[in-house]
Amino acid sequence: MVSYSSLLESAHRVGRALHSIGDPQLVEGVAADVAVELAAVESAELGALSGRSQQAVLLSREDASPVQVAAADQLLQQDPFGPDDLFRGIDPTAASVAAAHWLAAAAEVTGEASGLDPTRVVLEADNIEELPHESPTLVLGLINDGVSPYDAVTSLVRHAMQVTDGVLPDPTALREQLDDLHETLARHSGEEEPDLTDVALRLTPLDPQRPACDLLEDLLTGIHGCWLLHSEYENLDHDESDDVEEWDDARAELEQNRSRERFAELVRDTATRHRARLI
Known part of the structure; x- marks a missing residue:
């Protein structure tokens, strides 16, 4: 009998191989290892990523553990720019939820300093340095509209995972994208019916093979x-005597670090003030 489920069939193939070998000790060892793996999955579901459970940092999930979100929030409290531990010990969807909250705080601080709409600051920063601005700008817009960081992140990750499975989750939104694309091309080409033959349209702003990790990096x-x-x-x-052009590399690096720390303190204060949206 061959199972229609590829997952079950893979398990049956292992079982058939063990049956053919006929070594009781080997069967016992494989069963024990499977039990350890299942326990690791259960541990990861509860938000405890240690030992084998740490494999979960490479996966994308549609939801996020509150325990993991809180842990990510603490790491960002230490370093609002995102410490390495955020990628090593936190589920990427949960880490993205916390990062979305901190991005909103950073955007508010920057909006106050620049006078720009906070939802547009990452897009504006792209003029200074090339940035993956699409998904951060989308998340900022959702949060500005009253969507929680959790719902903003999980909806984007879920959408990308459905695209990976070959499903078109929102045909209405796609139709709007196509209309916008048609309008943009018509405006730039001067043609009422521009040729769309060689035009590609992304179905998701995230990497569909690793949506949660990609979103975390973007945020x-x-x-x-x-x-x-x-x-x-x-x-x-x-001082009036200071000439920025005469700074050496060490002085420039020192001033940059000071600027980052001043910014980090402002972001910490803002993130703490709006902490209710993360919970």
Whole structure:
């Protein structure tokens, strides 16, 4: 009998191989290892990523453990730009939820300094340094509309996972994308019916093979972009005799670190003030 489920059939193939070998000790060892693996999955579902459970940092899930979100929030409290531990010990969907909250705080700080709409600051920062601005800008817009960081992140990850499975989750939104694309091409080409033959349209702003990890990277890059723009408007206290062009590399690096730390403190204060949206 061959199972229609590829997952069950893979398990049956292992069982058939063990049956053919006929070694009781080997069967016992494989069964024990499977039990350890299942326990690791259960542990990851509860938000405890240690030992084998740490494999979950490479996967994308549609939901996020509150325990993991809280752990990610603590790491971002230490370093709002995103410490390495955020990628090593936190489920990427949960880490993205916390990062979305901190990105919104960074955007608010930057908006106050620049006078720009906070939902547009990452897009504006792209003029300073090339950034993956689409998904951070989308998340900022959702949060600005009252959507929680959890719902904003999980909806994007879920959408990308459905695209990976070959499903078109929102045909209405796709129709709107096509209409916008048609309008844009018509405006630039001057043709009422522009040729769409060689035009590609992305169904998701995320990498469908690793949507949660990709979103986390984009959100943290968005925070970096907020700092870039904030530093452009920052009122640095320099003596009149200071000539920025004469700074050596060490002085420039020192001033950059100071600027990042000042920005980080402002973001911490703002994130703490709006903590209710994360819970």
